[in-house]
Amino acid sequence: MxxxxxxxxxxxxxxxxxxxxxxxAGLFSAGDALQQRLRGGPADWRQTRRVATLAVTFHANFNYxxxxxxxxxxxxxxxxxxxxxxxxxxxxGGPIALSAFYVGMSILQEKDDVLLDLKQKFWNTYKWxxxxxxxxxxxxxxxxxxxLAGTTAVHHCT
Numbered sequence: 001m002x003x004x005x006x007x008x009x010x011x012x013x014x015x016x017x018x019x020x021x022x023x024x025a026g027l028f029s030a031g032d033a034l035q036q037r038l039r040g041g042p043a044d045w046r047q048t049r050r051v052a053t054l055a056v057t058f059h060a061n062f063n064y065x066x067x068x069x070x071x072x073x074x075x076x077x078x079x080x081x082x083x084x085x086x087x088x089x090x091x092x093g094g095p096i097a098l099s100a101f102y103v104g105m106s107i108l109q110e111k112d113d114v115l116l117d118l119k120q121k122f123w124n125t126y127k128w129x130x131x132x133x134x135x136x137x138x139x140x141x142x143x144x145x146x147x148l149a150g151t152t153a154v155h156h157c158t
Contacts (some may be wrong), residue, residue, distance in 0.1 A: 017121075098129075
């Protein structure tokens with residue numbers, strides 16, 4: 001096991017792009033297979049193959065390039081910089097990735113109207129992703145406010 005992990009680590013350092021593409025495709029495909037399993041129906045391996053194809057041909061490459069571009073444009077790990085990166089990702093990268101997913105899957109499924117799923121599902125999916133981001137931000141602000149309130153209360157009580 002240790003030898004396998006060491007080889008994978010070396011490959012990732014030596015060939016980061018292909019390693020990331022393969023890892024992303026594997027995780028994307030596993031997510032599709034898990035979703036099918038959780039729904040309780042029979043496994044649709046053609047669907048999973050389409051998801052893997054889309055992951056390898058677009059999503060993994062897009063994410064690799066997009067995240068490197070964000071890191072170059074906004075270097076650093078300070079909280080404000082990280083939040084700016086996340087906001088840029090949600091406002092610009094998210095819509096591109098979602099659109100590519102719905103249109104790409106429609107093309108691979110050979111649907112007549114390749115934009116129909118995009119029109120019907122984009123906003124609900126996008127809003128869900130934004131809701132998670134907003135919850136994260138509001139939770140972090142709530143923690144700061146509670147910390148300040150607690151500190152103030154302790155200070156005034158002593």
